[in-house]
Amino acid sequence: MESNKNFVVGIFNDEDVLLHAVEGIRGKGVKIQEVFSPFPVHGLDEVLGYKRSRLPIAAFLFGMTGTSLALLMQIWMLGYDWPMIIGGKDHASLPPFIPVTFELTVLLAAFGMVITFFIVSDMKPYKWPRQFDLRSTDDKHVMAIDLADNKLSKDEIGQILKDNGASEVNEKNF
Amino acid sequence: MIADEIYVFKPETKRNIIILGIVGILLFALGVFIASRSGGHHEAAEGGHGGHASVEASKHLVASTEQHAAAEGKGHEAAAGEHHGSSPLVKRIFTSLWQNNIFFAGIGIIGLFFIAIQYAAQAGWSAPIKRIPLAIGSWIPIAGILTIVIWFVVKEDVFHWMHHDLYVKDSADYDKIIDGKAGMFFWPLAHGSFPIFYVVRMVVFFGLWYMFFTWIKKEMLAEDINGGTLHWIKARKFSAIFLVIFAVSSSVSAWDWVMSIDTHWFSTMFGWYVFASWWVTGLATITFIVATLKNAGYLKMVNHNHLHDLGKFVFAFSIFWTYIWFGQFLLIYYANIPEETVYFIQRMRTAPYSWIFYANLFLNFVLPFLLLMTRDAKRHVSMLRVVCPIVIVGHWFDFYNMITPGVMKTEGGIGFLEIGLFLTFASFFLFVVLTALSKVQLVAKHHPMMGESLNHHI
Numbered sequence: 001m002e003s004n005k006n007f008v009v010g011i012f013n014d015e016d017v018l019l020h021a022v023e024g025i026r027g028k029g030v031k032i033q034e035v036f037s038p039f040p041v042h043g044l045d046e047v048l049g050y051k052r053s054r055l056p057i058a059a060f061l062f063g064m065t066g067t068s069l070a071l072l073m074q075i076w077m078l079g080y081d082w083p084m085i086i087g088g089k090d091h092a093s094l095p096p097f098i099p100v101t102f103e104l105t106v107l108l109a110a111f112g113m114v115i116t117f118f119i120v121s122d123m124k125p126y127k128w129p130r131q132f133d134l135r136s137t138d139d140k141h142v143m144a145i146d147l148a149d150n151k152l153s154k155d156e157i158g159q160i161l162k163d164n165g166a167s168e169v170n171e172k173n174f
Numbered sequence: 175m176i177a178d179e180i181y182v183f184k185p186e187t188k189r190n191i192i193i194l195g196i197v198g199i200l201l202f203a204l205g206v207f208i209a210s211r212s213g214g215h216h217e218a219a220e221g222g223h224g225g226h227a228s229v230e231a232s233k234h235l236v237a238s239t240e241q242h243a244a245a246e247g248k249g250h251e252a253a254a255g256e257h258h259g260s261s262p263l264v265k266r267i268f269t270s271l272w273q274n275n276i277f278f279a280g281i282g283i284i285g286l287f288f289i290a291i292q293y294a295a296q297a298g299w300s301a302p303i304k305r306i307p308l309a310i311g312s313w314i315p316i317a318g319i320l321t322i323v324i325w326f327v328v329k330e331d332v333f334h335w336m337h338h339d340l341y342v343k344d345s346a347d348y349d350k351i352i353d354g355k356a357g358m359f360f361w362p363l364a365h366g367s368f369p370i371f372y373v374v375r376m377v378v379f380f381g382l383w384y385m386f387f388t389w390i391k392k393e394m395l396a397e398d399i400n401g402g403t404l405h406w407i408k409a410r411k412f413s414a415i416f417l418v419i420f421a422v423s424s425s426v427s428a429w430d431w432v433m434s435i436d437t438h439w440f441s442t443m444f445g446w447y448v449f450a451s452w453w454v455t456g457l458a459t460i461t462f463i464v465a466t467l468k469n470a471g472y473l474k475m476v477n478h479n480h481l482h483d484l485g486k487f488v489f490a491f492s493i494f495w496t497y498i499w500f501g502q503f504l505l506i507y508y509a510n511i512p513e514e515t516v517y518f519i520q521r522m523r524t525a526p527y528s529w530i531f532y533a534n535l536f537l538n539f540v541l542p543f544l545l546l547m548t549r550d551a552k553r554h555v556s557m558l559r560v561v562c563p564i565v566i567v568g569h570w571f572d573f574y575n576m577i578t579p580g581v582m583k584t585e586g587g588i589g590f591l592e593i594g595l596f597l598t599f600a601s602f603f604l605f606v607v608l609t610a611l612s613k614v615q616l617v618a619k620h621h622p623m624m625g626e627s628l629n630h631h632i
Contacts, residue, residue, distance in 0.1 A: 042631050043631065089508075098504070099504075
């Protein structure tokens with residue numbers, strides 16, 4: 001989809017260097033597209049200036065959908081469509097509906113969250129992720145900078161990366 | 175790295191707490207006065223009505239086995255009527271005393287339980303706040319004395335099974351079911367004599383809890399002076415042993431002190447239920463004190479991340495309590511066995527308790543669930559200081575509804591008397607806890623996990 005993009009890719013060996021580098025590079029006004037790391041780096045989200053995900057709000061809404069659907073389904077089924085006497089209780093009585101309501105709340109919240117996450121992250125079948133550097137799954141932290149987002153030239157950005165402790169600076173075109 | 179911090183129990187705070195206690199005593203006196211003026215008529219009017227209401231209620235809920243339930247209900251009312259030793263007012267005071275005592279004893283013991291959990295789990299985040307549960311734990315010896323003294327005062331007025339006639343085979347009051355359970359109270363003595371097994375259990379439990387509290391406290395304070403990891407390891411060993419003991423003793427004390435009031439009734443969930451209620455109340459108390467100290471400028475190394483953890487504890491265990499509550503309710507509701515449902519009929523469908531039954535769920539589940547759901551709510555002092563008192567008061571109502579209906583039947587009430595006693599207990603409790611807190615370093619000095627806690631980040 002997004003073809004012919006030019007990226008400058010910085011490779012970092014150490015997460016402390018990386019954290020300071022992110023601060024330094026952003027301080028120079030360079031926009032970082034993404035940082036890939038083999039393990040979660042504490043504080044990386046903050047220095048990258050990411051906003052908090054709104055996924056919890058989506059989860060809450062999906063959960064509420066699950067709750068309402070479950071209650072409506074059970075009240076309609078057991079109260080109106082096919083009333084049955086179970087244990088001498090009223091047709092539509094709340095307590096026995098609670099476990100099912102709970103399960104459907106959790107189910108819809110979980111599925112909704114995963115599907116939302118996939119859509120937001122643009123993950124779909126037959127879509128191959130862009131690999132900036134395969135070593136980001138092993139022992140290197142990989143920083144991708146999109147040239148289209150930045151006014152500076154390739155060489156200037158490469159120099160800034162080097163100044164901030166990058167062990168290598170590569171180029172990547174997709 | 176860590177500055178010395180000592181909590182100063184200021185004279186103004188002391189004065190305010192004492193005023194709270196005096197207000198409590200005045201409200202209690204007012205409540206007693208009001209109740210004594212309307213008591214006589216009330217009793218006569220409610221006597222017949224109570225049995226009737228319970229029959230009505232069981233008709234509604236227990237369709238097929240209605241007659242059985244009604245008969246049981248009536249029989250029980252009559253039997254209870256025979257035994258009325260003290261006047262309803264005295265019984266009401268005793269019930270409220272016992273309820274407040276059990277409620278606050280629970281918070282005290284949860285202080286120690288919280289510390290034990292932290293050691294057993296090798297938790298690092300809690301290192302700077304451990305002195306607060308430690309101070310709460312200093313209520314344990316007082317709770318022990320109060321429990322034993324109050325028990326000997328209230329005896330048969332609160333505990334129906336203490337009546338001697340229940341165990342005399344020829345007597346009209348002979349109760350086969352209670353006689354069958356009597357070994358739990360009277361062993362090895364004769365049924366209906368002195369409940370030696372019960373009293374010994376009470377003394378042993380408080381004795382064990384106090385012993386472990388002393389041992390763990392000793393290690394925690396010695397660590398301030400000596401440093402090293404040896405004290406931490408020892409405290410962890412004591413904690414692990416304590417947790418095993420507490421697993422058994424918390425359940426048994428719940429049966430003894432709360433469930434045995436409704437002597438005929440039993441629930442296998444009850445030990446867990448009382449524990450869940452104690453635990454979430456204790457967590458709310460710890461969180462509230464931490465948030466308040468933070469607000470007052472203490473606990474400098476406690477940041478949003480530590481508050482977040484405490485908030486998650488209160489949030490999660492409010493849901494846990496609801497799960498246990500519902501687990502107990504659903505089984506009894508569905509099985510619909512009269513001898514079990516009578517417990518909920520007394521609470522759900524009987525006049526003075528019905529609104530508390532629903533308020534209980536609202537205060538202890540709906541409010542904490544919605545208010546603490548977002549990340550920001552758990553991370554900020556202001557929200558925690560709103561939610562924690564709600565949870566504490568909510569669980570006070572929970573204990574009210576566990577204890578009062580079983581003793582007072584339809585004559586129970588909730589008014590200045592109960593609120594006054596709650597405030598009196600609360601002021602006494604706060605005074606003891608804050609005094610204990612002001613006597614030691616507010617933050618452990620050489621805790622081996624302090625560094626981890628300072629870098630805690632979630």
